[in-house]
Structure formats: C-alpha cells, structure tokens
Amino acid sequence: MEATSGIGTQNERNNFKVFPIMISLLISGFIGMFSETALNIALSELMTVLEITPATAQWLTTGYLLTLGILVPVSGLLLQWFTTRQLFVASLIFSIVGTLVAALAPTFEVLLTARVLQAAGTGLLLPLMFNTILIIFPAEKRGAAMGIIGLVIMFAPAVGPTFAGLMIEHLSWHWIFWVSLPFLVLALLCGILYMQNVSTITKPRIDLLSILLSTVGFGGIVFGFSKAGEGTEGWGSTLVIVSLAVGVASLILFSWRQLTMKQPMMNLRVFKYPMFVVGLLMVFICMMIILSSMLVLPLYLQKGLALSAFSAGLVMLPGGILNGIMSPLMGALFDKYGPRWLVIPGLALVGVVLWFLTGVTTASTLSLIIVLHSCLMIGISMIMMPAQTNGLNQLPQSLYPDGTAIMNTLQQVAGAIGTAVAVSILTRGTDAYLKASADPANPGELAKAMTAGSQDAFMFGVIVTAAGLLVAFFLKRVRVDKDAARGPMH
Template sequence: MTMTFIIVYVVIALILVGLVNLFMSKRKRKMKTQRTEQTLSENDTSHQSYQSKFNIRDTDETSEANDANAISEENGKLNISNNSDETEALTSDQNAVTQHEESHTQEEEINEKLKQKHSAFMFGKGTSQGKVLIAMIFGMFIAILNQTLLNVALPKINTDFNISANTGQWLMTGFMLVNGILIPISAFLFNKYSYRKLFLVAMTLFTLGSLVCGISGSFTIMMVGRVLQAIGAGILMPLGTNVFMTIFPPEKRGAAMGTLGIAMILAPAIGPTLSGYIVENYHWNIMFYGMFIIGLISLAIAYIWFRVYQVTTNPKADIPGIIFSTIGFGSLLYGFSEAGNNSWTAPSVVITLLLGVVFIVAFVIRELTMRVPMLNLEVLKYSGFTLTTIINMIVTMSLFGGMILLPLYLQNLRGFTPLQSGLLLLPGALIMGFMGPIAGRLLDTIGIKPLALIGTGIMTYATWELTKLNMNTTYSHLMVIYIIRSFGMSFIMMPIMTAGMNSLPQRLISHGNALSNTLRQLAGSIGTALLVTVMSTQTTQYVSTYSQDLDKTNPFIKDRLQEMAQAMGGEQMATQKILEFVQKLASINGVNSAFLVATALSALAFILSLFLRGKEHYISKE
C-alpha cells in the first residue's frame, strides 16, 4: 500500500508538471516572439545610433588624415624636416587609435547595460511594490493557512469517509510530498515562466483544489483536491520569496520579507483555532468553501495588481533531474514522516529513507555535472548563505517539533479542547506577526548577527521552560512561555532567511530560494520525527520504571490501593485509575524529554550564530 501510494504520487506529480509546462509553453512562445521582435528593434535603433557616432568619428579622423597628408606634402615641398613635428604626428595617430578603442569599449559596456535592462523585472501600468506586496501576501496566507486547517478536522473527516486513521493521514502526507516534489524544481519554473503567470496558475490550481475538497463525497475525490492544492502551494511558497528578493533592493528586503512573514507565521497559528471552531460548530467542508471564495478574491486582486514582468529564458526540462529529485526528496519526506508515526526500524521507513538517499546523491551528481543545472548548487560556495541556511534548519527542527508537542500535551494529557489549544497558541502568533516587519527593519539597519543571538537566546530560554511541564501547569503560564518563545523566534525566522538570500547574486537567488525551502521542509520533517520519537521512547521507559515501583506488596502502595478501591467500588477500578495516572505522568515526562532535545537544538543555533559576520558580508557585491 505504501509503495503503491508513493509510485502513484510520483506519476501524478510528473504528469501535472508536464501538463502545466505544456499549457504555459504555448503562451510563452507567442510572448517570446513579441519580446524578441521588440528587443531586436530596440537593439537595431541603438546600434544605428552608435554607428552614426562612429561614422562621424571616422569622418573626422579621415579629415584629420587628409589634412595631415596635405601638411606632409607642403613640408615635402619646403624640404622641412623637424623631429618634433614627427613626434607630434605620431602622438596624434596614437591618440586616434586610443579613442577608437575606447569607443568600442564604450559600445560593449552600453550593450551589456541593454542586456541587463531587458533581463530585469518591470512593473505593469498602475502597479507598485506595495500592490504586489499585498497581492503576494494575500495569496500566500491562504495557501499556508490550508496546511494547518486539516490537522484538527482530520478525525472528523476519517469518520465521515469511514476510513482508517492511517489512510486519512495521506491527506496530510500526500500534500507534503507534492510540496517536496515541486519546491526543488521551482528555480527551473522561475527561469521558464514569468512570476505573474506562475502566480495566477498556482492560485487557480489551489482555488480549484479547494472547491474539489469542499464538494468531495469520498476519500478519492478529496485526495485529488488535496493534490491540486499542494501543486498550487508548492509553487506559491518559493515564489513569494523570489518575487520580494527581485523587486526590492538589498537594503529594503528585510522590512519587505518581515511583512511577508506575517503570512508565513500567522497563518499556521490561526489554522488550528479556526479549524477547531468550524469543526465544533459547522461541517468541515465549510473550511474548503471558505478557501475557495478567498482564492477567487486573491485571483482577482492578483490579476489587477500583480503585474510583474521579467524576461525569461527557455531552459529545457531536465527529465532525469526531475525524476531523481521527485523520488529522492519525496522518499525522504515520507520516510521521516513515517518514522515519527511508527518506528525508525519499520521496513517502509528504512526502505524509503535508503531510496531517498540514493536518489538525492544521484540528483546532486547530475546537477554538479550539468552545464545548466536545474538547481545550481553553486549557492553553497557563498558562506553567508550556507551558514544562515544551517541555522535556519536547526531552528526549524526545534520550531516544528515544538508545534507538534504542545498541542499533544494540551489535548491528550490535560484535556483541553482543540479550540482552547489553538487559542493558547494564538497570542504568540500575533506577536510574531507584529514583530515581523520590525525585525526586518532591524535587519536592514544592524545586520543579522545581533538579531540571531537575541532570537536564539530567548528561544533557548523559553524552550527550556517547557521542559518543566506537569499535571498542574496552568493555562496562563503556558501562554506566557509560548509568547516569550514566539517573541524570540520573530528575530530569527524571516531575518535569517533574508540575510542568506541577500548574500547571493541576483542570478542565483531563485536557486538559493529553492534549496533553502527544500532543506527547511526536510528539517521540519526530521525535527518532528526526532522529537516525537524521543517522546514515545521516553514515555515507554517511564511507564516501565513507574510500573516497577508500583509493587502491590509495598505496605504504602497496598494501603492506598485499598482506600481507592473502597472509594471507587472495587480494586479493579482503582488499579485501572492508577495505571491511567501512571501513563499520563510518563507521557508528560516524555514530552519534557522531547522539549529538552528541542532546547539543545536551540542552543546549537545560538552557538552557530556566534560565527555570523557583519552586515556587509550578507550583501552581495556581484
């Protein structure tokens, strides 16, 4: 079943990428022909202008030469021979040659500027950076919100469709796999198609997928809708970063990316709260109808305001590279997901992880040997990008794991409802959304190192506080700790990513963006699998330890058991109650152990932040 699903997803993803590629290529050929004619016309005009200058210059030089010949004839008639005159004539000739060479150099420089001008982005009529920013944030917010809405609603969906929890989990896993397949090839898509086309196509697919999910009456139809949503979201997520890195200069990217962080940070936190409210009061399909309506509004805004055009190249699709990437990253993501749900030693986990490693190695070898790679790994040569990406991965591991552990503690161990659990996380998310633009402006002003040290320091402290959970930890105390943790994360999440992108030249930003997003997604899966595994393992060990301590021959235990049996009407009920209490106590200690690992990850990110360099190191000079 597992391998069949993986194969089906690989085939579906490749077919859909091919169809999108075919659909957009038709329009691209027409647009490319028009741009080529326009470019040739402008270049001809420019060359005619330059040529007319050179013709004038050549005429002047011819006149000077004729004058010089006339003077030479006169001097010959008068039999005048003067060494100084010959020297001046020679100097004049050298100056003429130098001027001619300088004119050619100037022509080459202007031609290069023309190429840069034609390859740069352009805003459409009535469009500005602010309007593009709003359109982009609006689209990305709904796409990211979709990823967390389903978590709370999944048990209800499983019941309505009469499917097992493992089968229903594919609505989440499948979405993640399609994202993992598309993000690594996003650099190829950005070079082949304009940002505007990609955004409109991605939002159309996402909106259509939302409608399919809303009207679905079976798991199969629901799965089709989720795949369509995942394709749209898989393009939108890296597209947002790439657009902002293109339309904003390096000194303003921090504030712009901080504003984008409102969508990327606020949406995942609002999702569980909103989903919990809808599931408790309405049918779950209301969520998807809502996303469909908002998707239509986003498409309308984008059609009017999202008018960013850039001259694109026409790279050929690297089919072997796409296949290697699809199987490699898809297998790794699935393997880590299953490791968190089951066991690291399960055959499906071992096979898919090994398969992923083999195909990732094959993908890397192919990209390194390609003349025009689909994903240019040259980005790793830039130390500013590499170190910030590593720190970002470690922070993401700690963040994603924590986002899984806290709801488990609140709902499974403390009995809070999904809505209460979501409301506890909401203030922290609002703090991160509010602080995003502020942290971005600080990045533009003082650089990444102070922000990273402050952010990872606060995050490490707050995560350490979460290792002290017990059965009596108050709701308000948890909320305060999570707010502090979120405040610290606001200084590190978007700024560290922006600093890494800033250190790359413009030609490599799309490749760095694709690699960074792919590694962050892998890090999130690894972090979740790691912390959930620690929690499960430690819980089992604590249960074993506590069970040994519950010796019925112990006089104290015997007396307490008898008292509980009298109060509850039987020794069996008392024993069951004690075992439930032991299981809860062991689970809480397991959660604390997992948060201890998350604290270690945050501390590692803090140590690595000490090696970050000054502000200028993260602004590309190329």
Template sequence: MEAKKIYTEKRPKYNAKAIMFVLLLGSFIALFNETILNVAFPKLMVEMHITATTAQWLTTGYVLVVGILVPVTAFLIHTFTTKQLFLSAMVLFLIGTLCAVFSSTFTALLISRIIQALGTGMLIPIMMNSALVVTPPEKRGSIMGLCVCIITLGPALGPAVSGLLLQHFSWHSLFVLLIPILLICIIGGYFYLENISVITKPKIDYLSILLSTIGFAGIIYSVSSAGNSSLLSTAVVFVIGFIALIFFCKRQLSLKQPILEIRSFRHPIFAIGVLLIILMQMFNFSINVILPLLLQNGLKTSSFTSAMAILPPILVGCVLTPFVGKIYDKIGGSILIPLGFLVACIFTFMLSRISPSTPIRTITLIYCAIMVGTSMSMSTTQTTSLSELSGKNQADGVAIVNTGMQIAGALGSALFVGVMTAYQNIYLKNMNSGADPSSQVKAIYIGFSRSVTVAAVLIGIGFILSLILSKKSRTKDSVK
C-alpha cells in the first residue's frame, strides 16, 4: 500500500511514456552496439591480423567497462539529474562512435569501444530505476519484461543487422549507422527527460572503484586468455582479481554509503535470483558471439547467411518477453522460471550435439527453442528478485542485477570463446594437420560442441536453483 501511495503522489509529475521511450531507445542502441562487431570478427581477424580470442575483446572489453561503471552510476543518479546523466552518456557514446568510424587499427578500435562503453554504463541503471519509479507495482512485471526485452534484444539484434550491412559495406558502416539514431536520442532527451531521482550528493569511494576494477578486470582477463596464456600467469591474474573482489566486498560492508549495497544478498530469494540471471545471461550473450564464428568459419557461410540464421530466434525473444511479463503479473514466477530454465537447458544440450552435416535451419530452430526458455526465465527472475527488496534498497538491487548481467556477458563471452578456441587448438595439435581444411572445420565444431556443453551444464545448475527459488517464493507467499 505504501508503494502505491508513493507512486500515486509522484506520477502526475512525470510524462511516463515520453521518459520511458527516450530511455528505452537510448538503452537499446547502446546494448545493440555491444555485439555489433560479432559477425565482423572473421573479417577483422584477417584485416588486423588478430586471433578470435583477441577479437572478442572488442566485445568483452566493452561489456567489462559497462559492468564496472554500473555500480558507480548508482551514486551518479543521486548526484546529477536524469537529463544531465542521460545527455552526458549519449554524448560520450557519440564521441566513441565517431572515433570508431575513423579507426584503422585494433588498438584504435578498442579505445573507441571503451569510450562508447563509458556512455553505455550509465544508461542501463537510469532506464531500470526510472521504470521502477514511474510504473505502479501491479504493472512492474510488464515494464520489467519490456526492459529485459531491450536488454536481450539489443545485443541479440546487433549481429543480425551488422551481417546484412557487411554484405555491401565495410565494418566502418556499422558505426555510421548509429550516428543519426544517437542524435535523435540526444534531442529527445533534451526536450522530454525529467529528473525522477532524489539528489543527495553522496560521496564516491574511489578505493571501492579501484578494487572493483582490478577484481572484475582480473577475473575476466584470466578467463579470456586461458586458451593462449600459460597456466601460471592465468592463475596469478585470476587470484589477484579474486582477492581484489574480496576486499571490495569487505569494504562495502564497512562503508556507511557503499558503492554497491551487497547486504541485499542477505535476502535468499534475491541472492538466488541474481545467480540465476548471471547463469542465463552468460550464454544468452555469448551465443551471438560463438554461433557466427561457427557458421562463417565452420560452414563457410557469408555474414548475411549467419545474420539470417540468428534473426528468427531474436524475433522470438522480442515477441515473447513482454508477453511473459503480462503472464507474470497474473500468476507470478514459481512456474515460469523453472520451466524456462528446463527448456533452455534441454535445447542448449541439443545445440551442443550438432555436426557439419546439421542443416542451418535446424540450428536456427534449436536456437529459437532456447530463446523461448530464455524469455520465460530472464525478466521473471529479475522481477522476482527486485520485488524481494524494500523500496529504499531497490536502486541498489537494480545496480547489482545490472552489474551481474554485464559482467556475466563479459565473463560468458570470454569463457565460451576461450573454451571453443582451446579445444579447437587441442584437436589440431593432436591431429598435427593444422593446414588441412577438413581438420580445420572438424576442430571448429569440436570447440563449439565443448563450449555449448559447458553452457548446458551451467543452465542445468540454474534449473536446480530455480526450483529452490520457486519453493522459497511459495513459502513466503503462504506466510503472508
């Protein structure tokens, strides 16, 4: 009742539709940009003389910077107005995009991507916090479904659109496409955005930022380089990152105004929900990296064909996620979440069994089924998790969830590309026939199979945890 009262008092001050349209469009284009280069990796590898593991840092580095910035944005939201933050983010994004258009080397392109990520890192928390403020509690399932649809659709649609453009233009055109849309977002933000946050001018703890940067970067880098670096160096970097995260968590517990309120994990439903989101997002993000690599390098398809192969599953996810949100508003997530994980697990395992003789349409259909499971589980898990927290802690919950999603994307991309590359290299080394075309194709499929098998195991673990989440949710509802 209290949440509804607060909403009723504040709602007349906001033009909710205009605010959410601008924020959703800006967030979509930023997330779309995360994976826009995925289909171009084979061309970039040849043009810039880099490996697949190096090329994926154009995506992993982008997501890593976003993940590091998300918790910082929780402070920025209470320091600057919504309009100031949004316009600053979009201008940074535009500067990075212009730099990418004129990049000719891997280093220049990576720096451009990092500049873009500095803008993207602010956009996702702004969108999620705004959605919670301007939407009544009884409709949060629907609006969260729409937000998660944007978060899922953006990265998923990037490879499809870029695959179409690369048929006729160079990879630079991918960034040229973004410029007019970014200008529209900046103009719309200037005229329609209102401030919906309470300005409290909190103090930012720079040591926490340093520790989180070292922690997340160390872990992501160690996983990403596992296939090409020595075991000792990989282990050292991982341990440094892990220790930094431990100190980061301890510091958050000692601060009066932590950069990330990790005490929210004391709520079992929230803690399990965040873990489920991470497990699903790891593969949901990464499949659009490794599948184009398989299709283009294994089946020797064009970028256009690989884009068309992943487009139908993307559309399935786009249509289903808001619809599932409406169902959640009526029946909750105790059935939807476990069922979604089960469906995703079964068909992910099926995807790991494909061979060079498997038709592309079969691969597409399996991916569509995976997206059905993803649509049933992602937004519902997120809504269930955030609903567990009190109103004053929901902003921290949003920061934690979005940090988890961004880091999961970076970690998943590094993990699955790393596993795929490692097994591919092991096969070629054992066969001692690296130049043989048939061996190259076989190696790619073996690497893909092992990578997706790991994903199926992780999603299977998610299914078990979702049953526990469902049981705890039902127990809590019965107590009420």
C-alpha cells in the first residue's frame, strides 16, 4: 500500500507569502475557466447574431482547445526559462487583451482571435499554478491546497452557464466578457504586488525540432478529435484521419527524440514513477467523464426536456457548487488518509450515477436530474485532486515542470477525445431513433431521439468509468519524508 517518494531534499525555501500568491492564482484561474465554459451556452445565440453555422461556431471551442494543446506542452520549458512573475504577468496580459477584444468583437473572426488570446493566457496559467502549489506547500499539505484550486476550477464551470444564460436573457453575450475584465485586472495588480519567483531558472537548450514535433503532434490530435465531433462526415472525414495520423506519428517522433536527448524539452522520465502514471490515467479518465457529461447533459436538458439555456444552467448549478465545496474537503481527507479510499469509492459512485443516467427519458423529473448530477460531481471531487496530487508528490522537484506540463497537456487531449466520442455516439443514437420513427418531424419524436442519443452517450461514460476503476486498484499512497519536504519554512 505504500510507494516511495522521489522528492528528496528540496531547494532552500524562501518565506513565501502564500496567501497573496494563492489569491492571485485563484482569481485568474477562476475567470479563465469561467470564460471558457460561459461561452459554450451562448453558442446558439452567437449563431443567430453573427449569422454563422454550427460547424463554424464550434471553432470558438476548437480554436481554444487547439491553442491549449499546442502551448501547454511547451510550458515545462517556459517554466525553466522565465520567472514565476514574468509568466504570471504574461498570462494575465494575454487573458485581459483577449477578454477586451471579445467584449468588443463585432464579427466571428475577431471573436475567434480573442478566444485564441484567452487560451494563450490559460495555457500559461494552468501549469504555472500547479507548479507553484507544488513548491510553496509542503507535501503533507498539498492535498488541501490542491483542493482549494479544485474548488475554483470546478466552481467556475458550474456558475458559467447559469450566469451566461442570465446575461443573454437580459443584456447581450458581450457582457460575459465585460464582467470578467475587472477581475482579471485585479488579479494582475495583485500578482504584480505580491507574486514571488518560486521556481529555479535553469534555461535548458531550446530544441526547435522538439517544439515543432510537439506542436504538430498534440495540435493534430486535439484538432482531429475536435473535428470528428463536428459535421456529417465525423470519423470518416479525410481531414480527421490525416490530422490524427500526422499527430500520432509526430508524437512518436517527439517521444523518441526526448528519450535520446541529454536535455529534453519535456522529460519523459516522469513515466518511471508508477504513481505518477496511475494519477495521470485517473486525471485523463476523469476529464473524459467531466467534459463528455457536461456536453451531453445540457443538450438533453434543452432538447430532450425543452428547457431554456438559463434553466438548464440552473439545473446544473447545485452539482457544480457542491463539487466546489467538496474539493477542499477531499483534499484534507487525502492529506489524512491518502488517495485509495477516496478514488475507488468515487469511481464507484460515478459509475452508478452514469448507469442511472442511461435510463433517463423525456418524462424524467428535474429533481432526479439535479440529484444525479450532484452525486456525479461529488464522485468527481473524490477522484480528481487526490489522484493528481498523489501522482505529482512522487516526482522530485526537478521534474515538477515536466510533470505538470504532461498532466495539463493530457487533460486537453482527454477533453477533446471525450467530447468528440460523446458527440459521435449522441448523433448516431439520435439518427438511429429518427430512422426507426414513424413521424421523425414530430417535435415529441425529436425530443425522444435526443434522449435516446443521450442514453447511449452516458453508457460510454459508464465504460470509461469501469476502466478507471480497474486502474484505481493499482493506486498506492506516496509517503513523503516530511523533514525533507518541509524545509526551512517550518
């Protein structure tokens, strides 16, 4: 049940101002995640206002994911070349400029450019956030710290759709960004005043071929899976097949190059640590479940149960808030008991909930959906941060930038895969129902078709969860030498 930590003796610690550093990271992280999910529920409104097709509107999400997929893998290198303050300020400037451009955007092209700028800010911020937490907190307190980060990361997507629905109903979609702007400026000022340089600058050699292979590899996979969930061709599209093939081939070459270099851009030796690998698989599976269910459930609520965007957001709000509240609690329980007794029951709970969701109908009550979604979010909070923190705890400090970069990169890949597969299954199930229907144009039949597709998509979630449960039995608690982990801070 025990695993040995590779942390060893850490670098001498400064007297970090933990509270203001955390405030800066939390505000910027919250607004970054809020902006990402709030726009999703405004897509139908944007299609009407900007006169664009659903496939074109999807690029607002695809472009965002693609930018993250390209930038996040390079973040490990950036963390070793630039100071914490420099990267934090750069991420906030990208986010502020992107948010301002989005708030003023008169056309789709300008809005897409704004989304890319926002994604650049988020792509710099997420790895920086996790790397900073690993350095400023001793190992035995990281669970609680990661739990607070989890509160922010999960609470923002919860309130995003509800708030966006309210803005669209009473003002306009532009206000989603206008409201975010002052908070980003506040986070920037807080960071300029209080953010400290916590990481060690080593300035490893920049290998342009590695950057190119990483960009083409991760970008190709995220793009391919994102495109597979769009349009009528789906997985049979030549563009999708070529993108995935080029992406996989580039990643194989990238991995081979990293393993043969003396100073790799992304140190793949992190995969020698078994609990990091198990934690990585848990996070990957968790992100597939979260993003696929957060895509399917609103569609079922709006097209299966005929709810408005605002009402659908309200139905999902209690679960999101509950998930945010539970994250710090699960972090504290992780510090005390380890990950195994949280992750395995959490996966079991998620599996049961998704199994119940495979039986939803057009007559299902909103109270049932709220309870099921809330239980799903509790289960997710029991899995995500404990598994992630346990895995990162096993790495030596020199590998923190690489570990956080790999974990954040694969979260984007998992999101692209999860949503693409879920959309494909949803579409296939919907079409199959309508083909067998005697009156496919009837609104009631359309609602039942969407429900049938949703049931199939939730079954995909059950299968993914079952795979995660098998992996979870290999999970062992990483024991950290507290004296080595504490340093002079204590």
